[in-house]
Amino acid sequence: MILINGESKEHIDITDRGxxxxxxxxxxxxxxxxxxxxxxxxxxxxHLGCLRLHIPFPGAELISLEAEKLCCSxxxxxxxxxxxxxxxxxxxxxxxxxxxxxxxxxxxxxxxxYPQNYSEQGIVARFCATQLGLNPALAGMKHLNRLEQVxxxxxxxxxxxxxxxxxxxxxxxxxxxxxxxxxxxxxxxYTATLGQSxxxxxxxxxxxxLSAEQGLPVxxxxxxxxxxxxxxxxxxxxxxxxxxxxxxxxxTQFSVGPITNKLKSWLDIFTRGSIQQ
Amino acid sequence: MILINGESKEHIDITDRGxxxxxxxxxxxxxxxxxxxxxxxxxxxxHLGCLRLHIPFPGAELISLEAEKLCCSxxxxxxxxxxxxxxxxxxxxxxxxxxxxxxxxxxxxxxxxYPQNYSEQGIVARFCATQLGLNPALAGMKHLNRLEQVxxxxxxxxxxxxxxxxxxxxxxxxxxxxxxxxxxxxxxxYTATLGQSxxxxxxxxxxxxLSAEQGLPVxxxxxxxxxxxxxxxxxxxxxxxxxxxxxxxxxTQFSVGPITNKLKSWLDIFTRGSIQQ
Numbered sequence: 001m002i003l004i005n006g007e008s009k010e011h012i013d014i015t016d017r018g019x020x021x022x023x024x025x026x027x028x029x030x031x032x033x034x035x036x037x038x039x040x041x042x043x044x045x046x047h048l049g050c051l052r053l054h055i056p057f058p059g060a061e062l063i064s065l066e067a068e069k070l071c072c073s074x075x076x077x078x079x080x081x082x083x084x085x086x087x088x089x090x091x092x093x094x095x096x097x098x099x100x101x102x103x104x105x106x107x108x109x110x111x112x113x114y115p116q117n118y119s120e121q122g123i124v125a126r127f128c129a130t131q132l133g134l135n136p137a138l139a140g141m142k143h144l145n146r147l148e149q150v151x152x153x154x155x156x157x158x159x160x161x162x163x164x165x166x167x168x169x170x171x172x173x174x175x176x177x178x179x180x181x182x183x184x185x186x187x188x189x190y191t192a193t194l195g196q197s198x199x200x201x202x203x204x205x206x207x208x209x210l211s212a213e214q215g216l217p218v219x220x221x222x223x224x225x226x227x228x229x230x231x232x233x234x235x236x237x238x239x240x241x242x243x244x245x246x247x248x249x250x251x252t253q254f255s256v257g258p259i260t261n262k263l264k265s266w267l268d269i270f271t272r273g274s275i276q277q
Numbered sequence: 278m279i280l281i282n283g284e285s286k287e288h289i290d291i292t293d294r295g296x297x298x299x300x301x302x303x304x305x306x307x308x309x310x311x312x313x314x315x316x317x318x319x320x321x322x323x324h325l326g327c328l329r330l331h332i333p334f335p336g337a338e339l340i341s342l343e344a345e346k347l348c349c350s351x352x353x354x355x356x357x358x359x360x361x362x363x364x365x366x367x368x369x370x371x372x373x374x375x376x377x378x379x380x381x382x383x384x385x386x387x388x389x390x391y392p393q394n395y396s397e398q399g400i401v402a403r404f405c406a407t408q409l410g411l412n413p414a415l416a417g418m419k420h421l422n423r424l425e426q427v428x429x430x431x432x433x434x435x436x437x438x439x440x441x442x443x444x445x446x447x448x449x450x451x452x453x454x455x456x457x458x459x460x461x462x463x464x465x466x467y468t469a470t471l472g473q474s475x476x477x478x479x480x481x482x483x484x485x486x487l488s489a490e491q492g493l494p495v496x497x498x499x500x501x502x503x504x505x506x507x508x509x510x511x512x513x514x515x516x517x518x519x520x521x522x523x524x525x526x527x528x529t530q531f532s533v534g535p536i537t538n539k540l541k542s543w544l545d546i547f548t549r550g551s552i553q554q
């Protein structure tokens with residue numbers, strides 16, 4: 001089931017600026033037992049993104065109601081809810097129309113059938129050749145301009161590799177194609193600063209919050225490939241997969257370490273708590 | 278009239294990767310007296326863009342036939358033909374499907390009613406605060422990830438300003454929000470190198486070719502705001518407007534100079550020749 005501006009439809013006007021220019025934002029949310037996990041956080045990020053792009057936010061209440069409607073229609077226990085907000089149709093070229101009627105699209109998708117061992121034994125990652133451009137005006141947002149990620153994901157078809165790590169044009173390691181990246185070194189947690197590129201993931205922010213609460217220092221900085229490869233533990237995360245430890249990057253091996261396991265259990269408890277509320 | 282994969286339709290599946298990720302390319306073409314101006318050059322660029330993005334090119338012949346069909350339906354003397362090619366639907370997230378069925382959308386739009394004096398007396402431009410990110414993997418292409426241009430165009434509503442000039446994150450002046458930028462200094466023509474950002478416009482390439490043929494040296498390089506402001510003449514161009522001299526950037530005045538006028542007349546002759554072929 002798909003809801004476009006509240007109506008059950010599957011097609012969008014080709015004049016929609018989401019299609020014409022990628023002029024919008026999206027969220028990808030886990031749905032578990034009919035509950036959209038961390039929905040409020042996703043809506044907050046969407047709202048913030050709309051403010052940055054000057055797109056009128058359709059309102060958390062309206063979107064929540066529509067999300068609930070979709071989640072009620074679910075037949076499986078788990079699914080993925082995708083929310084897209086665009087600047088709607090109209091305007092002359094890049095110039096927006098005088099009155100903006102944002103388009104909202106909510107759609108439900110099957111939960112991806114990732115093997116359980118990705119989360120337990122870890123995954124294999126590679127470095128992508130496709131670089132992330134630097135742009136403070138767009139950095140951090142989960143906007144619809146995602147050609148960099150598409151190009152990076154094109155680079156490999158080997159099913160033994162589960163994620164590609166992307167560097168920015170200054171050779172700082174930023175994130176995975178569909179995940180944020182963390183590493184642990186000397187009992188501190190490190191992740192990339194996202195002021196110039198990358199997506200500020202909801203799962204990333206939760207992990208940073210839980211770490212800080214538990215007394216594990218969190219450091220955002222820009223780091224190189226070599227710094228990453230000298231880490232004690234490495235993992236990626238997003239709202240759908242939670243945490244996947246990385247057991248191998250290119251030819252360097254890592255073990256699934258104690259801090260990653262602690263973070264996974266803190267996250268489990270926090271997620272269950274949020275669902276039961 | 279709009280043709281989506283050859284059929285008269287106005288809506289596209291929301292699963293189309295053009296809508297989901299901006300995963301595609303476009304061309305904007307002047308139609309004059311039923312003739313799509315420089316169509317072959319636009320199709321060549323589209324083909325090249327498809328090669329770079331690994332999207333199967335639907336074929337110049339097929340697109341030309343559909344363009345002709347649309348142009349025949351025209352009631353006015355002038356129009357704008359827009360061609361969009363996307364990677365179609367499918368795949369898991371950013372990962373493309375195993376078999377790609379590109380989507381092609383051809384649509385005809387009214388020719389914008391720009392006053393004649395823009396082309397004769399010149400326009401007023403401003404510098405935009407929104408910067409162009411640097412990304413060699415995407416630079417030069419007219420792809421569907423156009424949030425930078427949308428954000429730049431959001432910066433002003435003053436109708437007295439016709440174009441915004443964009444700098445990259447290293448403060449090099451690259452192009453206008455919807456145009457390429459040239460300046461003339463000491464009888465040479467200068468324009469920005471587009472290896473890291475910007476769109477390599479068809480009109481830009483024609484102007485460079487005509488200049489070289491006529492013995493006017495053309496230099497592609499990276500230049501600053503101050504270098505631009507010390508120019509003898511400045512103009513912007515694209516496939517719809519041709520050449521618009523710039524008479525003012527911020528507070529600096531320029532006159533519509535002899536070389537800009539020569540370029541305009543060379544371009545007129547070349548365009549007429551191409552239509553009569």
